[in-house]
Amino acid sequence: MASHGLTYEGCNFLRQRLVLSTLSGKRVKIKNIRSKDDEPGLRDFEASFIRLLDKVTNGSTIEINQTGTVLVYQPGLLYGGTVEHDCNPQRSVGYYLEALLMLGPFMKSPLKATLRGVTNDLTDPTVDLLKSTALPVMKKFGIDGEGFDIKVRTSWYSRGMAPGGGGEVVFTCPVRKTVRPVQLTDPGKIKRIRGVAYSVRVSPQMGNRIVESARGILNQFLPDIYIYTDHMKGANSGKSPGFGLTLVAETLNGCFLSAEMSSTPQGQGDPILPEDLGRNCAKLLLEEIYRGGCVDSSNQSLALLLMTLGQQDVSKVLLGPLSPYTIEFLRHIRDFFQIMFKIEVQKPLEDERKGGDKVLMTCVGVGYSNISKTLK
């Protein structure tokens, strides 16, 4: 067997590389991970991610050198099943969940992952956001059925803000053999906006203040806005105080665009007023709507991955401007699957008031089939 590994440098886009490596079965070697840094090598959260990957796969080998600057990953088969993982609180659960969303449908047995740690923070997409946007995207690709859910609220505690964490999320995902090609070229018009304003270990009034200010901006466009306030106390509230807002706009064709914002973690940076947060988050949503597309910016890579892994048919998705993360993801897809996307820019018409340029991504799937699934 000819070795067909891929080599990368730096810890950037580590998740993409490992996830794509697992899906394509190609060995990947990552060199020079923070080699020039004061603290060289992998960070704790990356190690935690690798450990999670090890839990959901079977037979994968991971070699890390002494300093942690070189990582060699030989993927095994995706196994799934019931997995429990304590995520490192340096990054939120969303960091881990994004990868699991990509891997989940291609496991041997349905995945039931319980992730503990920080559920909401500033850097990563929060669990609420993924629940309301990533799942509908996957449903469009035929990954659906009972037990396809992200649950934030479990028996004893749920939300955990940065830096303390202490939240718990359960992600369950059914197994699919193949993924359906999609044609998402028309996002449709936004019919409603929903949202969750959450607050833990702070005054319950915070939520209402956020909602008020966010509505103030969004009401100019649409009357159908409903923002839930979700206040947690006691055991349910995790270890750190904080608050935040997640907004989701749903279109007539079932596309979801979202924006979110959370308060700065306790003891880090300037504190933010809930009114400002609400207003800024609403503006972020407007920005997202301006970008447009059938898939919002944080799930672009997920949609593109599922297109790539589809049948050998043409899939099309209309996206907003590609984020740098997505651009890198496209390159990685090319490396791992030899798939190139046809990228067409759709400029808005003169008299149209539908935001900025859109990008129509077209590709032919690789004809991926879930080789982990057992045939009975």
Add this chain to the structure above:
Amino acid sequence: MDGKVKKQKPHQQKHSGPKAEKKKLKKQNGSTEEDERKRNPKAFAVQSAVRMAKTFHRAQDIKTKKHHVPVVDRTPLEPPPIVIVVVGPPKVGKSTLIRCLIKNFTRQKLTDICGPVTIVSGKKRRLTFMECNNDINSMIDLAKVADLVLMLIDASFGFEMETFEFLNICQVHGFPRIMGVLTHLDAFKNNKTLRKTKKNLKHRFWTEVYQGAKLFYLSGMVYGEYQNQEVKNLGRFISVMKFRPLVWQTSHPYVLADRIEDLTDPERLRTDPKCDRTVSLYGYLRGTHLKNKGQVHIPGVGDFQMSDVNFLPDPCPLPGTQKKRALNEKERLLYAPMAGVGGVVYDKDAVYIDLPANHVKQLQEEVRPTTELVQSLIETHVTLDAKMAASKVSLFSGSAGLDPTDISEQSGVQEGLREIHVWDPHTQTQRRKVVFTGDEEEENDVSGSSSDEDDDGSDSDQENQEEDDDLSTFLKEARAKSEKATRGSTPPVKKPKLEEMKGEKEVVTEAPAFADSEDELEKSEADSEGEGEAERAGDSGHCSKESEEDSEEEEEDGDDESMEEEIGADDSDEEEEQGTLKWKEGLQQKASAAFLRHQEAAPNLRKLVYGSVVEAEDSEEEEEEELGGLFRVNRPQKSKRVQANALDCSHFNPDISHNWDLEEMLNSIRDCFVTGQWEEGQDAATLLKEDEELYGDFEDLETGKVHKGVTGEQDQAEKSESDEADDEDQQVKMDDEEVQKNKRLEKKRRLKERFDTEYDDGDATYFDDLKEEMQKQAELNRAEFEDMDDESRVQYEGFRPGMYVRLEISSLPCEFVTNFDPHYPIIIGGLGTSEGNVGYLQMRLKKHRWYERILKTRDPLILSLGWRRFQTIPLYHIEDHNGRHRLLKYTPQHMHCGASIWGPITPQGTGFLAVQSVSGVKANFRIAATGVVLDLDKSVTIVKKLKLIGYPYKIFQNTCFIKGMFNTVLEVAKFEGASIRTVSGIRGQIKKALSTPPGAFRATFEDRLLMSDIVFLRSWYPVSIPQLYNPITSLLLPVGQKDMWSGMRTVGQLKHDLGVRNKPSIDSLYKPITRAPRHFNPLHIPKELQKALPFKSKPKLLQPKGKVPRDLKRASVIREPHERKVAELLRALSTVHHHKKKVAQRAHHAKHKEFLQQKEKDEEAKMKRMKDARKKLYRIMGQKDQKKQRSSLKGTPQDD
């Protein structure tokens, strides 16, 4: 005689009379069925509802059975040639059949069939014939790529084992179309036996394939060929045949190579003849899209990474779409490079021209390697000059300054032409291919271009470096030239273009084509006046597409202008390939214009995404293809360094975000909401209006108000489009007729659509919906990339099936080239994602019912799975009721069992077959087992039973100390709580380890043990699968021994070969049985018991009789003679007396018997009498009673 044959009276049609009338009536009425029904309704009435329901169900069942799961139709517009594999045992007439079919389709004779032969058989169909030799390796490989199998059967002999083997191979690897062909039918002299044989063979064939499978009969030979009419019929059958896509074939790209070239550096070959070869393989791409740089498997060789793929002009194109029925002579193309028939053969950097066969006499007797490849290999290191030239070029790629060509050019010593000896197997002659050494200069002189192309030194040098084949520098010029010439007319039929350079006297067949290109050449000459860039672009046309891409990207980063031209050249690649430098210029401008248009539509986003990636790859591949330092761009690399360790986050927070406080910003997204303005077609108001128009007036039932349609006569207008005036009135604002008409048409269309959906919905089943969905997807697939040029299309969807591709593989073992035999198929099978990995596979396996022996666990077995053939060590197992996989020593006779192997990862559901050896020919059926892959896993769960045995050494009541089962305390500790059992079935449990002796433990049982009991612990021990994966490298074996591959031997074979006898264990040997005589002790009964016993049961303790005392003994009497006489007489008398007595007794007995009978008779008579008397008496009594009763009923008698 034949002239006098009496002609039969023709049938006379009646034109009048009752019969004619009847017929006429019948014709007029058409079907009488209706009439019948009307006339005799009872006959058509429902007789039985149950029966009707049954028939209906049956009809529905049959209907549903016909359904297949619909699949998306992914067949390309121009499909690849259909692979027809001709199979059969040796001497059955395979080559003859192929020859006849080729002659039938192309009117050409092909004497030697080696390798695939591609022909154009019709306007829309091409065929590739491949002969399958009698080797199980070839049979397996070809069954995987065949679209149609012509299965030749020698009818005079009957079926042979190969036929059945091949059928079974086909069944496992998806069932291609199979058509049987019976040959040697002329061997039957008797017509009846012929018919009988045909029938028998046909029915056996049907049971194997399917009922009604087509079986062809080729009756006899005429001059060594089959009869024309029969071949023609067969050909017709082939050309109209339809195929159902097979799963494996449609999900994997594959190429049946019809031509191979060795591209290895001759200098390397000289220094190290065993070095890995760089080989380019050519063939039609089949199956599905092929991605560049993907992994492939070549059955019989191994797994390889393709270093480069590009597509070439079709050597055997379909005729154009003219409206005529038959093909003309020129369009009946034949392409078989391995057989030496190729016409003009294109390479990326050379052109090979073949001469028609009739030019040279054939010398078949001479035994030479039959392929140009092998011959060229032999010939590569003939002359020192050639070697020198070769070394020169390799130097050239190293550094331009040391270029000896330049030196020789300067000195002017070098002659104009050089030659490469090429063996042309078709003509069986040594042919010299022309090679231009003074290329650039000469070429420039000829084409009239100024010599500044060469002056643009760095550019052209770079290009030269890109060529990995050192000869290419020379060849490409020749190629360019000849291509230009041949391009005029598409079919690359033999066109000797280089004849003047070759110096051979060859006939020019195609003058007009040349003239055409001359025109173009002149035209383009005018355009190009010394554009150095053009030459560069022209050259890069020959280099691999990938490197072309790379250089393109580089240039773009450098300067825009050149980039555009470059890509323009790239886009118009096909044209480029033909052309000279001059000629290209015009095209280039056109293409660049086209490209600009293209660019405008898609600005640099593609570059942004994929551009820098190409750069990154470049740096990786620097060692291989040195592109020259000029165009390397460092910027992306630098920026990469910076962000190499950046935060890994999917959030997209742009630096410049819009100011959402401004009203204009807010306005810019107004239409994204339902509250915003809608499109023309979707606006609520317009939709409502249209709805009204559609349905006209309606009545609101709640209010009882009647709404009149806006246009009352609209419906009418729909029916008759001529109602212009009415419409005019209704349409208030629009007076334009055109607009109205369009609107009306639109409305009509929508009405029809709505009606269709409503109407069809009733019938539309799930199946129909699914089919429609697939149809839509197929259309989309077709349409999406249709208007794109192939070059960019290939990047998006990969190389599509039907293309003629050239695959370059850089590290093939040298035996592949040196031992090349065109009779063996070379298949390049593409591998899907992660199919290149090795892992554990769980499969369901069944021993083939025709295979005579059962298979043993851990015996090496050869599997054919996916593209691969490999040897591996399977472990057989069976699933217990609790889901445990228990190891089996042997496969069951007639049952499925599980098998686990270490092998290549292959998708579940793929079938496989197993053989024990692929070498030699055996009389028996060779396919040992078949099965299917169930599961892929990285861990194995097979267990085998392990019994640990111990002995009790101390027994308390139910507790027992047991030793000998374990060796240490730790081992016992591991098994604490485990259940154990004795042989006699007493169950127990391990409790705790004892300190001494080590390994002993305390256990409790449900009953008391004996010291003689044996205790055992039943456990399951996981078995590891041996990691043997040994691909069969049959193609690397020397010519003539390709079917002799042998891998790992089984233990049995090894012992047999080495003469090792198994030493049996002493215990299992048979020994004479010696039994000690059994001794039983006497039964002892206590005295007390004896006393209590009844006499019957009391032991009879009699003293043995002692000796009789003398006084008790009787003396014997010795008689006197007289006494003796007396005694004698007395004995005689008594005997007589006895006899008399006996006789008398007998007589008495008889008499008594008689008497008894008589007595019985009398008794009977007496009884009868008495009975009668009694009867009489009773009757009288009865009568009396009756009388009495009657009288009592009457009343008291008077007389009382």
